[in-house]
Amino acid sequence: MRTGGSVGRVRIRADGRVLVRIYAIGPRGVSMTESDLSAPALAPSQGPVAASMLDERPRRLKGGIGAADRIFRYGAHGSGLVVLVLMTLVGLFLAIRGAEAIRAAGGAFLTEQDWEPDSGRFGVAAVLFGTISIAVIAIAVALPLALGTATYISEYAPPGIKSFLVGVVDLMAAIPSVVYGLWGMFWLEGNLLPVARWISAHFGWIPIFRVDRFDPDDPLATPTVFTASAALAGLVVAMMVAPIACSVMREVFAQAPVGEREGALALGASKWGMIRSVVYPFGRGGIIGGTMLGLGRALGETIAVYMVISPIFVINWEILSTGTNSISSLIALRHGEASNFALSALMAAGLVLFAVTMVVNFGAGIIIQRSRSGESS
Numbered sequence: 426m427r428t429g430g431s432v433g434r435v436r437i438r439a440d441g442r443v444l445v446r447i448y449a450i451g452p453r454g455v456s457m458t459e460s461d462l463s464a465p466a467l468a469p470s471q472g473p474v475a476a477s478m479l480d481e482r483p484r485r486l487k488g489g490i491g492a493a494d495r496i497f498r499y500g501a502h503g504s505g506l507v508v509l510v511l512m513t514l515v516g517l518f519l520a521i522r523g524a525e526a527i528r529a530a531g532g533a534f535l536t537e538q539d540w541e542p543d544s545g546r547f548g549v550a551a552v553l554f555g556t557i558s559i560a561v562i563a564i565a566v567a568l569p570l571a572l573g574t575a576t577y578i579s580e581y582a583p584p585g586i587k588s589f590l591v592g593v594v595d596l597m598a599a600i601p602s603v604v605y606g607l608w609g610m611f612w613l614e615g616n617l618l619p620v621a622r623w624i625s626a627h628f629g630w631i632p633i634f635r636v637d638r639f640d641p642d643d644p645l646a647t648p649t650v651f652t653a654s655a656a657l658a659g660l661v662v663a664m665m666v667a668p669i670a671c672s673v674m675r676e677v678f679a680q681a682p683v684g685e686r687e688g689a690l691a692l693g694a695s696k697w698g699m700i701r702s703v704v705y706p707f708g709r710g711g712i713i714g715g716t717m718l719g720l721g722r723a724l725g726e727t728i729a730v731y732m733v734i735s736p737i738f739v740i741n742w743e744i745l746s747t748g749t750n751s752i753s754s755l756i757a758l759r760h761g762e763a764s765n766f767a768l769s770a771l772m773a774a775g776l777v778l779f780a781v782t783m784v785v786n787f788g789a790g791i792i793i794q795r796s797r798s799g800e801s802s
Contacts, residue, residue: 523773562659666719677711717789
């Protein structure tokens with residue numbers, strides 16, 4: 426039981442005596458008072474035992490931090506400080522190396538679509554748009570896939586195959602990105618063409634699904650206008666993001682309170698009703714955290730995107746048509762042949778990507794802290 430600034434504990438002994446021990450936190454530390462509720466009213470004159478039983482003066486408990494706890498505390502604080510210092514140094518490095526290009530371009534650096542640093546016309550508008558569009562497509566596909574997989578593994582999978590599925594998902598998260606790039610380039614692209622053509626023919630009235638160079642009424646229309654698109658890159662990145670998000674969600678779902686689960690079932694809720702009313706609200710922080718972790722991976726993915734896209738430097742709203750770009754792919758494409766000034770421009774583009782990633786991660790952290798699973802962790 427808890428009263429004000431004190432905590433009490435009731436203990437019933439084998440001989441029937443009821444002992445109440447109260448801990449109170451005061452300016453001088455923690456004090457403890459113990460009373461025997463089953464003892465008869467005794468006077469101090471009845472002996473030293475009775476006097477000691479009636480002595481309820483607070484007794485101060487002495488305690489200190491051991492060497493092991495002190496080492497762990499300093500190590501944890503030091504690790505967090507090292508991470509903050511490294512992030513700050515990375516940001517400063519990019520800012521210093523990209524300062525020359527930022528000064529030369531000015532505000533047009535964020536609005537210019539072309540990328541010709543040596544001629545003075547360069548900006549990140551097109552590549553930043555391509556980066557965000559690929560990441561949004563990846564999250565739109567990976568979120569329901571990861572959520573459904575995590576729900577099945579944690580709530581429905583039989584014990585015999587649960588560990589196997591966990592191992593498969595974790596293995597997918599460890600596959601190198603170049604393997605996903607090869608899969609997207611040699612298998613997914615060819616199989617995606619008829620799907621993209623069907624979507625454009627039936628849902629072309631939606632601007633993002635329209636492809637101006639494709640005529641659905643022409644049977645001889647070439648399907649090559651659907652190759653190397655933002656949708657293809659987004660699907661490849663989604664396959665890389667889904668296992669990471671699924672692992673985070675699965676771990677959080679497993680921590681949902683058992684009492685609330687059983688209470689929902691006892692009140693007549695079905696299995697799915699219990700998941701919707703208990704597991705998902707409790708795991709909201711894990712859902713958002715896993716999604717944002719995957720979004721950070723999608724924003725910075727390089728090799729897999731570089732292998733499946735056709736780089737262009739124009740804002741392309743048609744996600745099914747050929748041509749898109751990303752900041753990380755731009756850096757990988759132009760770094761080897763860049764002059765000193767062009768290298769500074771690439772560093773400035775990297776600074777923009779760094780800033781976007783930090784904003785996404787800090788925003789996700791704030792949302793997670795307000796959720797039940799975030800508070801409990």
